[in-house]
Amino acid sequence: MYRDAIYGSTQYADDNPILQQLQSFTPDLMKYLPTYYENSELMKSVQGTIAKEVGKLNYSKKDLLDQFYVDTATWGLSCMWEKTLDIQTDLNKSYEERREIIKAKLRGAGTITKNMIKNVAEAFSGGEVEVLENFLDYSFIIQFIGIKGIPKNMAGLIEIIETIKPAHLGYSFKYTYTWWYKLKELTWSQSKIKTWNDLKVCG
Secondary structure, X not given: OHHXXXXXXXXXXXXXXXXXHHHHHXXXXXXXXXXXXXXXXXXXXXXXXXXXXXXXXXXXXXXXXXXXXXXXXXXXXXXXXXXXXOOOOOOOOOXXXXXXXXXXXXXXXXXXXXXXXHHHHHHHHOOOEEEEXXXXXXXXXXXXXXXXXXXXXXXXXXXXXXHHOOOOOEEEEEOOOOOHHHHOOOOHHHHOOOOHHHHHHOO
């Protein structure tokens, strides 16, 4: 379990990815011994070795428990969540992006409704969303009103929408940007430190 946990959380460039984490799980066993062992290098070595193994066990228990919750799962995203929800695992996506897809799929379980689409879109955008229905042309518009600009994981959102929506319904997205008159409220010193994209979504 310990080796599996390390393998699932290791990034390619990491030297020793969980060394610092292990320290917080490793007990100081010397404090449980009589004081006359304080100067014994042999006892320090023995207890230090045992403490490291206890630390690994404590870490593995905590790491396993984390996999049962979407917000903390790492290596368990594929085998415990994506596999169950029939989501294709994409290791090129970050943990955050994969968690968004899982949460959206969970919210989208059951009969598709306007409120369900709203919940799914809000899971990706992190802000309020409005769903506008066009009954005449069998389509709907997802309007992002809680945030400005384009949400960063649009590809994941589109993938989920395509999965849960009825095949006959079309859809589009509507984004919120800053109106020009809003920029007049900024001073020159405030605006000159912003990029063009920052100005489009500020406010």
